[in-house]
Amino acid sequence: xxxxxxxxxxxxxxxxxxxxxxxxxxxxxxxxxxxxxxxxxxxxxxxxxxxxxxxxxxxxxxxxxxxxxxxxxxxxxxxxxxxxxxxxxxxxxxxxxxxxxxxxxxxxxxxxxxxxxxxxxxxxxxxxxxxxxxxxxxxxxxxxxxxxxxxxxxxxxxxxxxxxxxxxxxxxxxxxxxxxxxxxxxxxxxxxxxxxxxxxxxxxxxxxxxxxxxxxxxxxxxxxxxxxxxxxxxxxxxxxxxxxxxxxxxxxxxxxxxxxxxxxxxxxxxxxxxxxxxxxxxxxxxxxxxxxxxxxxxxxxxxxxxxxxxxxxxxxxxxxxxxxxxxxxxxxxxxxxxxxxxxxxxxxxxxxxxxxxxxxxxxxxxxxxxxxxxxxxxxxxxxxxxxxxxxxxxxxxxxxxxxxxxxxxxxxxxxxxx
Numbered sequence: 001x002x003x004x005x006x007x008x009x010x011x012x013x014x015x016x017x018x019x020x021x022x023x024x025x026x027x028x029x030x031x032x033x034x035x036x037x038x039x040x041x042x043x044x045x046x047x048x049x050x051x052x053x054x055x056x057x058x059x060x061x062x063x064x065x066x067x068x069x070x071x072x073x074x075x076x077x078x079x080x081x082x083x084x085x086x087x088x089x090x091x092x093x094x095x096x097x098x099x100x101x102x103x104x105x106x107x108x109x110x111x112x113x114x115x116x117x118x119x120x121x122x123x124x125x126x127x128x129x130x131x132x133x134x135x136x137x138x139x140x141x142x143x144x145x146x147x148x149x150x151x152x153x154x155x156x157x158x159x160x161x162x163x164x165x166x167x168x169x170x171x172x173x174x175x176x177x178x179x180x181x182x183x184x185x186x187x188x189x190x191x192x193x194x195x196x197x198x199x200x201x202x203x204x205x206x207x208x209x210x211x212x213x214x215x216x217x218x219x220x221x222x223x224x225x226x227x228x229x230x231x232x233x234x235x236x237x238x239x240x241x242x243x244x245x246x247x248x249x250x251x252x253x254x255x256x257x258x259x260x261x262x263x264x265x266x267x268x269x270x271x272x273x274x275x276x277x278x279x280x281x282x283x284x285x286x287x288x289x290x291x292x293x294x295x296x297x298x299x300x301x302x303x304x305x306x307x308x309x310x311x312x313x314x315x316x317x318x319x320x321x322x323x324x325x326x327x328x329x330x331x332x333x334x335x336x337x338x339x340x341x342x343x344x345x346x347x348x349x350x351x352x353x354x355x356x357x358x359x360x361x362x363x364x365x366x367x368x369x370x371x372x373x374x375x376x377x378x379x380x381x382x383x384x385x386x387x388x389x390x391x392x393x394x395x396x397x398x399x400x401x402x403x404x405x406x407x408x409x410x411x412x413x414x415x416x417x418x
Contacts, residue, residue: 004182004188007174009145010197013118015145016175021115023172025092028139031170035079035138038162039131043077049154050127056219056308057151065255065315069125070152080128087382090175093401094141097409105284107415108183111406117140117199119403120191121214121385122147124205126404134177134384135165140403143176147191149205150183157181176416192217201400202386207313222398223390227257227341229371232330232356234347235268242273242346244281249371251285255315258374258386259340262310262320266297266328270323274298277321285317294310294323310337322412327352331359338362340389363389364394 009303039046049074059069072080093113098102100110119142121133130146137144148156162181162371167174173289180187192201195218203213214221231249247259264274278299281287290305291298292310299321309320310333324330334343342364355368364374374397376384381399388394394402 004180004187005404006187007194007197008178009119009178010194011179012175013143013145013168013178015198016173017115017117019173020138020143020176021117021141023138023141027095027170027172028086028092028141031083031138031166032135034166034169035131035135035163036088036164038086039077039159040081042158042162042390043074045070046155046158047074048079049158050152050212052128052154053152060151062151063315066125066151068255069254070127072127072155072400076128079309080131083128083377086377087132087139087400088136090139090382090400092139093404096404105412105415108411110409113401113404114407116403116405118143118145118197120145120147120198120219121202122188122191122201122203122205122207122209125129126204127152127159127206130156130159130179131163134383136383136400136403138176140400141238142403143178145178145180146293147188148183153183157272163368169379188213189216195219202238202384204354208347220349220392221390222386222388222392222394224257224341224387225389226281226339227259227373227387228261228313228337228339229258229342229370230334230338230344231260231263232324232334232343232345233263233265233269233273234327234330234345234349234352235266236349236352237266237269237273237346238348238368239269239273244277244306245344245346245368245370246277247280247284250281250318250319251412252370252372254285254317256372257313257346258316259315260319260344260371261312261314262337264320264322264324264333266322266327266330267294270295274321274323288316288318289321290319290351291321292323297323298393298414311415313339327355331356334360334362341387342366342371344369344371363387385416 048123096113097110133136164174201219207226289299290309292300296302340362343362344366377395384397
């Protein structure tokens, strides 16, 4: 595409971001409702374009995990539009003034929520990201540049067509949402240099993509390298709860970054828990197990785990198992191998659960609940634009507020500094 220029697109997005920042909540919600309707009304056309991507993906030999993220069905389209309508229902954070305080000299000082400006999203597969990221950015008053992978280009452009139709109908600058039509790697290289016009880059995909973006960007990057999520079965665990949570967290959607990849079992209950786990994982999905020396005998056809297994993000019906001698050993293991995504403890002992929460500083820490809840929608954010494992202004699933920052506002009555 010789006529495509990423610098020009970024400049237009910067100009459009000023328009986006001035839209009021009613205007933004009207846009989003109409976008949700347009996506539903164009469901057949979107699925037709998506089928081209699926066929091309199979021909290229994409992994099953990637294909799972790529496919769109009627239900997927409805879920996409429902996610947008959930964003409509959320409180608009833009313009909120917080922490207003009176200083001794009579001035009042507060902080107001404002949009970040222009967000660049770089992502693989997941065509739903095109719609949901656009909706989150519109609601939070930002412009967004979307660069999906070549594997989803037909799907992304079909969804973008719906978005631009609605923006045009509302007489709003369509460059508030820009979808890059060129899937060449050189475009990413150019995009990451636009520090004068783009305020934040959010990569969403495999570890290789995120490392490439982080190492080559002149723009601040929100990082989420991978999801090595741990489940720790404490010696005071309710074993029925533990089995249900293990099976759900591992097998419901193994290609998700919030699926369990390692389960740690306290040695005091290992002989009771592991046979139950072996049967449950086999019955649910014939999960492949990489087990430590102390647990390998409980799992038929298990492989002996290596250190690499405890670092692995399998994204498949596969899990690492390790028996630990104490609570502190479990904490040490998690802190050594964590990807700062999500960690879960199963325990009926409140003091140990509280200790787990204090000592583990991943972006989401849970007690007696499945890691599959580590998702913006499930945590009450509506859709998420990504998950941050960088301890910057946002950490964990990122919703509307994470796409804003704060500025100081000062109210005076003629005061001057002496």
